[in-house]
Amino acid sequence: MNQLNFRLIQLNLSGIGCWLTVIGLAWLLGAIGLGWLVKSVVLLMLLLVLTPVLLFVGLRFWLQRNLIRGTCPVCTTALTGLQAAETVCPSCGTPLTILTTGFERVAEPGTVDVVAVDVVAVDVVDTTAETDANLPSGSAN
Numbered sequence: 001m002n003q004l005n006f007r008l009i010q011l012n013l014s015g016i017g018c019w020l021t022v023i024g025l026a027w028l029l030g031a032i033g034l035g036w037l038v039k040s041v042v043l044l045m046l047l048l049v050l051t052p053v054l055l056f057v058g059l060r061f062w063l064q065r066n067l068i069r070g071t072c073p074v075c076t077t078a079l080t081g082l083q084a085a086e087t088v089c090p091s092c093g094t095p096l097t098i099l100t101t102g103f104e105r106v107a108e109p110g111t112v113d114v115v116a117v118d119v120v121a122v123d124v125v126d127t128t129a130e131t132d133a134n135l136p137s138g139s140a141n
């Protein structure tokens with residue numbers, strides 16, 4: 001049992017001893033001409049740390065430029081979509097094209113969309129019933 005304990009090499013890799021071991025190992029490798037190995041390992045570690053950060057920042061930048069929020073031109077439901085894509089309004093089922101300015105209804109070329117402005121509701125009175133009743137009976141001939 002004692003012979004087994006002598007053969008074990010134990011390193012205390014906690015706290016500052018861990019960093020001293022890493023720095024000492026890097027210095028030792030650099031001293032024997034394997035500095036390129038240390039540099040490549042450090043570069044690999046930097047890439048492992050920086051790649052997710054750069055991907056996250058790039059994805060946010062891309063989404064800010066390409067995510068369009070607007071409303072459906074037919075039913076005014078709030079919509080979100082990617083620029084230069086086509087979608088269907090989930091509320092009314094209208095096919096829509098997503099432009100930088102917002103959502104636009106897909107229509108055949110030459111179709112004009114008209115937007116009604118200041119429409120006033122007017123009560124419709126049936127005047128034909130009154131005129132028929134007021135007419136003399138012989139005037140129909």
Ligand SMILES: [Zn+2]
Pocket residue numbers: 072073074075076077089090091092093094
């Ligand atoms: Zn709609």
